[in-house]
Amino acid sequence: MKIIKVLFKISFVFILFSSCKKEIKQSNKVVSVNNDSMFNDEIRQYYFQTLDSTAHYMKRIDTLKSIEENRSNFLESRKWYKYAEPLLIAYDYENYLSMNAPNLLKVEMEDATEIKKIKPKSYQVLEEYLFGDETISNRELYRVYYYLQVRIPFVRRNHIIIKQRDRHHLKMIRDGIVNIATKGITGFDSPILANSLTDAVYNYETIKKIIYIYKNTFKNHSLFTQWITEIDNAISFLKSSDFDEFDRYSFIKHHTNRQLELINNTATDWNIQLSQSRALNPTSTNIFSETFFNKKMFSMPHTPETTEERVNLGKTLFNDKALSISGTISCATCHVKEKAFTDGHKLAIGLDGTPLQRNSPTLVYAMYQKTFFYDGRASELEGQIVNVANNENEFHIDLNTISKRIEENPKYQRLFDSVYNGQINHLNVRNAIATYIRSLTPFDSKFDRNMQNLEKTLSKEEILGFNLFMGKAACATCHFPPTFYGTVPPKFDETEFENIGITRTVDFNHAVIDEDPGLYYPFEVEERRHFFKTATIRNIALTAPYMHNGAFETLEEVLEFYNSGGGQGLGLDVPYQTLPSDPLNLEKIEIDAIIAFMKTLTDQEY
Known part of the structure; x- marks a missing residue:
């Protein structure tokens, strides 16, 4: 077993850092505007290697093995999946969504005659089964890991990395960067272990690999050096603290936005243009800028x-x-x-x-x-x-x-x-x-202006609040930056609905579930009762009372509800609640900080 692990690690190091001989061999490859990328073969081989390793460790999970052995193999498989993730997001998004789905029943409602109820079979589910407190049957465990054992080789066989152009690979890097900042570092897909920072490191290692593949195409070689230095600095920053203490504000401001600048500089250096027909404006260099989205x-x-x-x-x-x-x-x-x-x-x-x-x-x-x-x-x-x-x-x-x-x-x-x-x-x-x-998209709040380097006015409490919102308090796993709606990055092509067990009033000691059925209608799907669209927290200081029923008058009441674990945490029967029912255990100083941050999202014109 140790020999196999060593071989895999050696293999990865070998493929991650190109040898001098390989660089000389590739010196005649150039970036093309109108033709297929000359680097497709090498990128595809790297993709295969990550998927093969992902599949290798997933295949070793079995109900006949000990929980310790299954956990170890899961972690190895998930590590390699995270290496593959930026490529999956770019070139196989549907399988990415399937393999990375949260442990929540998915209901697809086209019309009354076509309602699909899909139990997830993903890494998130497997993480909860292997590391959670609840005892899971072998049959249920098998259902999930067997799906992944079959699906990962299927993804490899049916890949589409064939005719990509260089602009597609540069966009893949950009989407990977955006995904890390807006979803990856929030704990969205590591609900039990909170391994998000380590996962982001694996993502960056893949981005670094792609940059190395293109090393000899940079007309300005210092730009390549800037890329490697920035990625190494971002990785060091990610490794510098644990999940709860991580400074997401500084990371996004000083690393994510810097990387978006490097994307633009690289596009200029390669003389290519990224597509304008996607949700994000490819030339924007700041996540919290009005230019970040492609409004069209x-x-x-x-x-x-x-x-x-x-x-x-x-x-x-x-x-x-x-x-x-x-x-x-x-x-x-x-x-x-x-x-x-x-x-x-x-x-x-x-x-x-x-x-x-x-x-x-x-x-x-x-x-x-x-x-x-x-x-x-x-x-x-x-x-x-x-x-x-x-x-x-x-x-x-x-x-x-x-x-x-x-x-x-x-x-x-x-x-x-x-x-x-x-x-x-x-x-x-x-x-x-x-x-x-x-036209009502100013992005000119105090928080935005600080992120845009137009002012330096955020207090330590407000920055702490943002970091808690994006981390320990798990708010950003549903309210995704930069809009803080439920529209999911990095594609921003789906708006989520959640069931958090909203109460009729703020009397949490005698809590009663609000009777509004939400998404239950028009098709009368019980699994969607009490589901509502995730609203934005922007300008939240001005938009009281809160929730779809206006039940909460103050932000303190809102935070108390979430800190209690929603309706289930208050003892209500909410069968399909999507909000974890465990208390967040936020202290008063932390709740105050989160509220202070949310108040910085008031746009100046209001």
């Missing part, structure tokens, strides 16, 4: 270009009460700018003062979601507007009547002439309002 990719296909004129028209429509049947409410009735586009009420107020079903969510940064409303019943902002117009307790008006009212207003005739070539119809009306909402 968070809009409907063929959406008209965002212009100042369209934003201003949308703002006017947003505030116009004539768009409701009674002429008494507008979008701004429930979304007040001074309250970060919420309304301060426990439940939103509709026509004739009628309380609506749920609390008014903020619209700031709302565009960076893939579904809208707490129950996700709209898939884009334009669709959300349709729902509000048709709701009998809200605007209660059909879209054609809205268009007619606008058409009869001379002011709007002039505006639509200049913005939409005089075409007043519900499509353009909805687009204008949605365009205004999409």
